[in-house]
Amino acid sequence: MFTEELASEADSRASLSSDFIGYHHNYPGNVVVRVCQRFYGFLQGPKVPIAPGNRPYFAEAQKGLANLLAHRSGTFRRLFWVGFYALWSITLLSLIYRSSFAATSLRPAGEDKDARPPQFLRCTTTLWARKNGCGLDGTDCEPFSDTSFEFRCPAGCNGEFLLNPYTIGNKQVVGKPLVIGGPVVNLPPTSATGVVLDEHIYRADSMICASALHAGIISNTLGGCGTLVTLGTQGSFTNSTQNGIVSEPFDSSFPKSFAFAKQEGAGATRAGCVDLRWIITTIHIFFTVVFTLFQESAAVFYWVLFVAAFWQVALVSSPPPLASYDLLSQGAGAFLPALFVAYATWRSAARHTLAAPTWPFDRLCWLGGLWIGILMDYITANVPVSRLIASDIRRDGGLFWVLGIASGILVIVLCQMYKLRRLKLLPFYLACYLTTGLVFGLLAALPHLTFRLHHYIFAMLFLPGTCMQTRWDMLYQGILLGLFCDGIGRWGFDAIIETSEHLRSDAVLQSLIPTFLNNSTTHDVLAETTRGVSAGVLRWKADAPANYGYSLLINDVERFRGTATQFSLQALNMTDSAPYYARLAYAYGSAALDYTKAAVMFANGTFTRPDPGRT
Known part of the structure; x- marks a missing residue:
């Protein structure tokens, strides 16, 4: 009986304990803890990591392609690659030298005097400064007439447009090349200096290269050379649409104008006046495709293509607007820091993405993404948003493009998070990105400074998240690395926080x-x-x-x-x-x-x- 009483008392205590535990278990604070634990458990993913599948396409063909060199002797392979690298380097360097560094000369037809080297101009170069930059009565921009000089313009000047509104009389233009003027009916056939003139007159604050493109003097694809002649005061300026450039009219007088010397055809000698960037880019793509199909080492593949991509941007596809040899100086200054970022990318992402076994056709996804990133300036040339600032977003269609691009990035990020979760890596990456976001928030809160997420920083931020061995990761990683090279090769390591005066520019x-x-x-x-x-x-x-x-x-x-x-x-x-x-x-x-x-x-x-x- 005593035993039964003890058992009854134990049951009673167990019941009370169970009630207490149940109450304690349902306490609101513990509910939050349980929800957080379950959410963290969800983020951790499955108990056993699940690697994403990557079944090769055309496996037999890829094996045969990979074995073309693999079954050769080591001596043959070494000789093959030495010859390939030599042919690649000599071809590109000779074309780059001819396009950007060789002495350019210009001799108009019918003239016996020595050829004259033209001035290298930026796409945005003008003869007249903004607002009152030319001083009282424009005296700082004299002489107004009867002068001439030879010039050379790069390719692609129809894509260089006004970032801030520019005032012409009582109207403003923005988001297009600045060209004021056009065809003239009664233009004298020759200038005071005896130069035969083309039938177009432009206001002096027009972009010279865009005006030359409008007049048909140069090519947008190949650039070109020409002779500019200043003409002095004009009573008005007409407008027209020619060669992809829409010019602006001005119905009053302006003290300085210019025209171009008429092209004289075969009699004019224009040595070295062609911008070969697209020819060089096409040849470079060919060499990189051959290299991708036959290179077995992931490390060699990555580092050779990174170096090629950086100098492709710095010297060929999107060079900064500098004189020829200044390009080498600025490129060399940015190259060593860029190598450090490339090493960090290799350790955190690329060595995993490109690790064996990878197939030649799969690596073409990486290479294709790299070229998309390198040429992003040209691919997005018609997008009205060039900077993530309010004035660009408010421009016609700007908000639509920003929302569309942001939505696409969000979908890609969610897909990457899903794959990282299946590999049990998501908590680590979330912690890193949340910490980075906190640092960015603190930088954005600094007074008198503006936070700028340059696209090279955007690339550095998301490159570690492309560490998986899938075709999509190869594509994303290539695009981001190309974006990084595009930003650094052209503008260098711009600051992540900048003063409002620096951002304002001419606004x-x-x-x-x-x-x-x-x-x-x-x-x-x-x-x-x-x-x-x-x-x-x-x-x-x-x-x-x-x-x-x-x-x-x-x-x-x-x-x-x-x-x-x-x-x-x-x-x-x-x-x-x-x-x-x-x-x-x-x-x-x-x-x-x-x-x-x-x-x-x-x-x-x-x-x-x-x-x-x-x-």
Whole structure:
């Protein structure tokens, strides 16, 4: 009986203990713990890692291709690769030297004098500076006429466009090459210097290479050389669409313009004027495909193609806008740090992705992705977003492209997370990326600085997540490594945080702007009044900050800089029909702040006030 009582008491205690444990088990804090444990267990994946499958396509053909060299003697293989590397290097270096470093010369037809070396221009080079950069009356950009020089332009200048709005009279253009002008009917056949002129005239602030492309002087694919002749003041500039370039009109005068010497056909000697980047790129792709199909070593495959990709960008496909030998200097400066990043990528991802057994056709996925990344500037040339900043995203179609690209990246990231989970690697990678995200958040919170996720940083960030041996990982890894080479080879290691002044470039400062006092009433040009443009007087409010004056642009040329609050228009010799465009800004010395939008004036005294906003 005593035993039964003990058993009954034990049962009673067990029941109470079970109730307590059940209550404790359902305590809200423990529910959260259990949910977190289950979520972490889910992230850990299956008990046994499941490697992704990668069944080869055309296995017999790939085996036969791989055995072409594998069954040869070691001496034969070494001789084959020495000869292949020598042919590869000599071919590319000779073409690069001819395209970018050989002495270029230009001798117009019918001239016996020595050939002249042209000036190497950027796609964005102009003869006239923005806003008041040419000084009062444009004197810093003289001479205005009767000069000429030979120039050489690179290929692809139709893809170099304005990143920020540019003001022409009373309108603004952005997102296109800056070309103002076009065909002229009554252009004199020769200039004052005796040069036979092409039938196009352009305003001096037009991009020279884009204008030459518009006029048909050079090729967008091969670049080219030409002779530029300055012509002085023109009363107006027409527009047209030619050779893929849409030019802008300007219906008033400008003190400096230019035209090109007419091409004289076979009589003109233009040695070394062709940009061979696409010929070099095509030959380079051929060599890399042959190398990919026959190279067995993953390490040799990776390092040779990385070095080839870096110098392809730095010297051929997307070189920075520098003089020839400066390209080598800047490339060498970025190459050693890039090798460190390449080694980190090899240790964290590429050695796993390219580890044996990999098939020749599978490695072509890696190579194809690499070339996509290298040529990303050309592939995305028509995408309106070149920088992840508000002004680019607001541009026509910009938001659509950003959302589309972001959605694609999100799908790829989720697929990679699924494969990492099956390999029991997801918790480690999530911890690394969350830590990186925290660091980025702290950098973005720094005052007076802006966080910039350059595409070389984007590539470095996601390359470790492509560590699996699948065709998709090979493709992603190649694209990201190509993006890294594209960013570093062209721009170098730009800072991840930058000042707003550096990012602004030539955009508006969002500064205060002055106010015109003239109203919108038509006045007699000879009448004396304090409010109109009559008697040729332009007036504005005297509210400049201390130590500041005013800068006045008329037809995009600075005509006044000082502390006075009016300007006489009589010196402009205004014609009856042509409009004149006035913009006003506060200025500290020669440095002008933001200008107003353009007021429109006519010689009869008509004055239209500017729209709200800054330029």
